[in-house]
Amino acid sequence: MKMAPILRAFAGHHPAIPTILVHTGQHYDKDMNDRLFVDLRLPHPDINLGVGSGSHAVQTADVMRGFEPVLDTYKPSCVLVVGDVNSTLACTLVGVKRGVPVVHVEAGLRSYDRGMPEEVNRVLTDQIADRLYTTERSALDNLLREGIAEERVRFVGNVMIDSLLSNREFAHPPEKTISEAGANTTLLDDPCGYAVVTLHRPSNVDQEETLRPLLAVLREVSEKLPLVFALHPRTRANIERFALNDLVASERIVLLPPQGYLEMLGLMSGAKLVLTDSGGLQEETTALGIPCLTIRENTERPITVEHGTNTMVGSDRAAILNGVDEILAGGGKCGRIPEFWDGQAAERIAADLAEWLIARHLQTRK
Incomplete structure (x- = not known):
């Protein structure tokens, strides 16, 4: 749901941003996995690590073991991870240790409940990722409190809402x-x-x-x-x-x-x-x-x-x-749409990422 609009935005960027889609297989149930690829009009993964279930430690380790050879083979300009699952942290760790820049989409969200495995994944990923894209402005405050430099962070909006708005007519x-x-x-x-x-x-x-x-x-x-x-x-x-x-x-x-x-x-x-x-x-x-x-x-x-x-x-x-x-009884919150939840978050990510990668490339050539 987060990757689909990003891949479309990368393909539509001028020039297109080439990608290799890696599916770790952490979510392996056929009904909850295969149908998502069809519904979201996602291309089949270029690589499927087929990790499957296991304890948090086993699953994280298996993703790391499977993902490291991918980096060695393709030598990407960066690794982009989304969300807060075990795969997010595992691929981030591999990227950082192999010297590949890591980009985290949906950074800075905090429940402040370290009993949630996802919270641990979020905190650790944000600490070591190079570029952090946030869904709401308050996420920056969370990151600054944790000592993360503001120049690493960009507020772009919510790619989940990109998916929702682009698929609502197909519901x-x-x-x-x-x-x-x-x-x-x-x-x-x-x-x-x-x-x-x-x-x-x-x-x-x-x-x-x-x-x-x-x-x-x-x-x-x-x-x-x-x-x-x-x-x-x-x-x-x-x-x-x-x-x-x-x-x-x-x-x-x-x-x-x-x-x-x-x-x-x-x-x-x-x-x-x-x-x-x-x-x-x-x-x-x-x-x-x-x-x-x-x-x-x-x-x-x-x-x-x-x-x-x-x-x-x-x-x-x-x-x-x-x-x-x-x-x-007619109550409940009516709410309002948050800032940048407008269906264009992925395009903002693509534009910023392309500029950032070019700047990094030029810097390394000096």
Whole structure:
């Protein structure tokens, strides 16, 4: 979702910026991987490392082992990484140690929760990357507090929103998505509308004592308006493992397998509200103007709360139910579109990166 608009902007730049697309294979589920490439009109990766699952240490090490020979073979001018996953940090480490400049897209976001693996990846990547592209102005303050020089940072906007805006016309109608899953589409006709639900973070779904009460409150929410629950493989497996199927077995809850990007975009666009622990959905709901209740205690995307439609409710039953009631009563945040969330972030990255690489090249020749 972040790489697709960047690759298009690089191809459309004058002159074009040549790229080698490396897919680490960290996200390996066929439904959540192959469909994204099709939906986002991404070219097939030039290289697929096929890393797959594993502990954080194993996965990071496997990406590093697989990525180092790629740099030795292609000798790129820079390595561009996006986001905050293990692959981001792993490829950054390899690039820096091999003396290849590293560019980080979506830099400077902070939840200030070091218990989140993604937070560790973000902090370490930003410390050693050479060029940092931010999605919101407050990210610069985070980076300056960590001793990162301002000249390394450029505010360009949000490439996730580039993807959303360029694909909105291709979004699948909710009725089609639900009927193709074999579920009853009449729930979409509920006078209160419907809510979209996603849960996948280990802190929410990996322990029964956390997952059980969350599913219980979602069951209560379903009595107010029907839920369309797109189940991440991790969440589905833990529902089975903890024998919690009865909590989601309801005519008011539609359980869907992992959805493609265009299916989720259509579901969100038609929803009354979204309940999620996804960082990306916090941004997308803000861009769509859909109220979002985030089932986390913190967010690395504060602009979605300050300017957007996002409200943090944690795992607190009362906060979740009160948030739903407020939205159904006509409340909830209307929000506004943040600065530079205009569909042109990737073009700004391409323009700046080309200029920066040329300047570096000229400097090395002196």
